[in-house]
Amino acid sequence: MTAAREQPLELTAISHNEGVDAAVSAARRVIASLLHAGDGSAAEMKEVADRLNAVADHLDEHAPAMDQRMVDMWSGEGITRHDPVTGPENTIAPPLHLTGKDDGSVEGVVALGLPYQGPPGHVHGGISALLLDHTLGVANHWAGQSGMTAELTLRYHRPTPLFEQLTVTGEQIAVDGRKIRTRGAITARGEVCVSADGLFIAKHLPRPR
Numbered sequence: 102m103t104a105a106r107e108q109p110l111e112l113t114a115i116s117h118n119e120g121v122d123a124a125v126s127a128a129r130r131v132i133a134s135l136l137h138a139g140d141g142s143a144a145e146m147k148e149v150a151d152r153l154n155a156v157a158d159h160l161d162e163h164a165p166a167m168d169q170r171m172v173d174m175w176s177g178e179g180i181t182r183h184d185p186v187t188g189p190e191n192t193i194a195p196p197l198h199l200t201g202k203d204d205g206s207v208e209g210v211v212a213l214g215l216p217y218q219g220p221p222g223h224v225h226g227g228i229s230a231l232l233l234d235h236t237l238g239v240a241n242h243w244a245g246q247s248g249m250t251a252e253l254t255l256r257y258h259r260p261t262p263l264f265e266q267l268t269v270t271g272e273q274i275a276v277d278g279r280k281i282r283t284r285g286a287i288t289a290r291g292e293v294c295v296s297a298d299g300l301f302i303a304k305h306l307p308r309p310r
């Protein structure tokens with residue numbers, strides 16, 4: 102008999118709030134602040150650009166070789182730290198933090214800002230697809246049989262609001278040989294904004310070594 106868990110299981114990395122994680126949090130602020138500022142801002146954008154380029158030059162000068170970095174990304178905790186949905190090392194990740202539930206599903210809560218905007222005040226449909234593809238992938242991992250996305254069918258029920266708490270869910274439905282069926286949704290204020298049905302095929306690309 103399995104003992105009931107009191108805490109949900111962490112499936113994705115949590116920011117350490119120091120080192121590269123703190124720098125990435127700051128960079129996320131910069132991305133959102135630039136978009137908020139826009140071309141009409143009184144800020145001295147040439148100076149801003151020079152300072153940002155100086156930061157990038159400094160990072161590039163001290164970065165490991167790409168081959169070594171790829172090995173690091175695909176070993177140990179690195180596996181959940183670099184992706185564009187949950188990764189605390191990835192500036193474009195909102196980030197969404199996913200936990201596994203005892204019923205076999207996964208769930209996370211996130212609010213998206215201006216960088217993820219599509220229609221006015223609402224989330225871009227491609228961003229919703231990104232969040233759901235990854236969440237379905239993590240749901241497969243949680244269920245014990247994972248694979249690569251072969252098909253992802255999305256239904257956009259209603260506009261998904263920016264700046265509001267969104268709940269993102271995923272659940273593996275069936276496994277038939279190498280074919281894995283998974284579904285999920287993004288909800289806001291208890292209403293489904295986007296639902297997804299995915300077909301994944303059990304296949305794993307070799308990890309860099």
Ligand SMILES: CCCCCCCCCCCC(=O)SCCNC(=O)CCNC(=O)[C@H](O)C(C)(C)COP(=O)(O)OP(=O)(O)OC[C@H]1O[C@@H](n2cnc3c(N)ncnc32)[C@H](O)[C@@H]1OP(=O)(O)O
Nearest residue numbers: 112113181234235238239242249250251252279300302304
């Ligand atoms: C904690 C966090 C951890 C980490 C969690 C990380 C989560 C990450 C989630 C992100 C997921 C991604 O973005 S993955 C990246 C996006 N996806 C891709 O790049 C996939 C690109 N496509 C492929 O590599 C390939 O086409 C595959 C793997 C999908 C299938 O190729 P294959 O392996 O050669 O398989 P193949 O023999 O063709 O097909 C096997 C069976 O599947 C069927 N099949 C194949 N494709 C399809 C299809 N699109 N629609 C219907 N059926 C299909 C075939 O008919 C066949 O059925 P039968 O004859 O056996 O009946």
